[in-house]
Amino acid sequence: MSYFNRLLLQxxxxxxxxxxxxxxxxxxxxxIYGYCTLNQGDGYLCFNIxxxxxxxxxxxxxxxxxxxxxxxxxVCGDCNELEREDRITQIEAVVTDIGFPQxxxxxxxxxxxxxxxxxxxxxxxxxxxxxxxxxxxxxxxKAKASSAIKLMLFALSGSEVFIGYIPAKNSAPWPMxxxxxxFPKSAPSRSTLKLEEAWHWFIPKSQWDERLAFGSQAVDLGxxxxxxxxxxxxxxxxxxxxxxxxxxxxxxxxxQINHVQEDAYKFVPEQQVxxxxxxxxxxxxxxxxxAADWVINGWCQEAIFNLKLPMKQRYQEVISCLxxxxxxxxxxxxxxxxxxxxxxxxxxxxxxxxxxx
Ligand SMILES: C[S@@+](CC[C@H](N)C(=O)[O-])C[C@H]1O[C@@H](n2cnc3c(N)ncnc32)[C@H](O)[C@@H]1O
Numbered sequence: 001m002s003y004f005n006r007l008l009l010q011x012x013x014x015x016x017x018x019x020x021x022x023x024x025x026x027x028x029x030x031x032i033y034g035y036c037t038l039n040q041g042d043g044y045l046c047f048n049i050x051x052x053x054x055x056x057x058x059x060x061x062x063x064x065x066x067x068x069x070x071x072x073x074x075v076c077g078d079c080n081e082l083e084r085e086d087r088i089t090q091i092e093a094v095v096t097d098i099g100f101p102q103x104x105x106x107x108x109x110x111x112x113x114x115x116x117x118x119x120x121x122x123x124x125x126x127x128x129x130x131x132x133x134x135x136x137x138x139x140x141x142k143a144k145a146s147s148a149i150k151l152m153l154f155a156l157s158g159s160e161v162f163i164g165y166i167p168a169k170n171s172a173p174w175p176m177x178x179x180x181x182x183f184p185k186s187a188p189s190r191s192t193l194k195l196e197e198a199w200h201w202f203i204p205k206s207q208w209d210e211r212l213a214f215g216s217q218a219v220d221l222g223x224x225x226x227x228x229x230x231x232x233x234x235x236x237x238x239x240x241x242x243x244x245x246x247x248x249x250x251x252x253x254x255x256q257i258n259h260v261q262e263d264a265y266k267f268v269p270e271q272q273v274x275x276x277x278x279x280x281x282x283x284x285x286x287x288x289x290x291a292a293d294w295v296i297n298g299w300c301q302e303a304i305f306n307l308k309l310p311m312k313q314r315y316q317e318v319i320s321c322l323x324x325x326x327x328x329x330x331x332x333x334x335x336x337x338x339x340x341x342x343x344x345x346x347x348x349x350x351x352x353x354x355x356x357x
Contacts, residue, residue: 005049021316068350071172072171087126092134111154202353211302228279238257265290274302278304279305338353
């Protein structure tokens with residue numbers, strides 16, 4: 001039996017150090033200690049743990065939804081060197097060994113890098129062949145959604161593969177943590193996908209009709225040319241689009257938008273709106289403080305905003321911003337919900353969601 005004493009973590013290429021700082025902190029919070037091995041630009045890293053069983057405890061006790069820079073994770077051992085002629089048998093041997101949990105599903109993933117993406121076709125074909133074989137032999141068996149465990153393969157090439165597993169409920173809902181969203185042709189900018197992804201990540205779909213409701217009011221700070229406003233308009237919301245820059249004329253024709261040419265940091269709505277969104281490029285602490293003002297002052301029920309990351313100390317900057325918001329709510333004695341994620345469509349920024357409880 002090989003030891004599954006490692007967490008393999010996927011992140012956006014170039015953000016391995018942030019993901020390492022984050023997993024080290026999160027594991028320390030539950031009394032798990034280890035060290036990271038990474039190469040900048042690989043799109044993944046490993047957190048190596050000495051104590052047997054602790055990697056498994058980490059994925060049970062740390063809430064995946066609370067992770068910011070980590071897109072996907074799995075418990076695994078060393079990278080397996082497979083002989084190409086007989087990969088399936090070798091994987092089966094690992095998966096049926098004592099101590100490997102019963103899995104119900106299989107995902108084959110790979111690094112989200114230029115080189116890694118060349119494995120996409122292999123991953124798709126191999127996954128289907130392997131799943132078929134493992135299902136036939138009942139190595140993969142259906143389980144209740146709440147307790148299902150996913151068999152995870154992370155391929156570095158056709159023969160170098162990490163084999164591991166993850167609780168299905170406490171991991172990314174999309175393979176490699178990448179939602180497949182289609183760019184809507186009529187949207188005025190590609191950033192439209194950031195807001196759509198944010199909704200998928202932060203708001204359960206079952207609540208969209210109530211929280212992104214038909215006819216409700218929204219404010220879009222730093223709205224031009226209108227990619228985020230486009231999403232709000234699609235949900236049949238009325239939008240105050242705050243920006244000195246020009247809005248897309250086609251979008252303005254919907255009649256659902258009031259273009260306000262003001263400073264986003266000074267704008268105050270006349271009455272409470274359901275949702276405030278903000279995509280202004282400015283200092284992250286300034287935006288974090290402004291978002292806290294909006295929710296604490298009751299100007300909006302919930303807010304989705306981007307924090308643009310600095311060149312250095314990116315993880316520390318994010319933590320400072322989240323702490324700043326937490327302190328503001330503590331001072332006011334208000335209960336709130338705050339989450340943050342480096343979304344797939346984010347680049348040098350993260351997206352946050354804040355709301356009063
Ligand atoms: C990244 S763009 C927004 C893109 C937009 N979310 C979209 O999907 O099309 C940032 C916008 O913020 C605006 N901006 C920057 N500082 C601002 C401020 N202080 N007040 C209002 N708008 C501001 C810029 O004019 C720019 O249009």
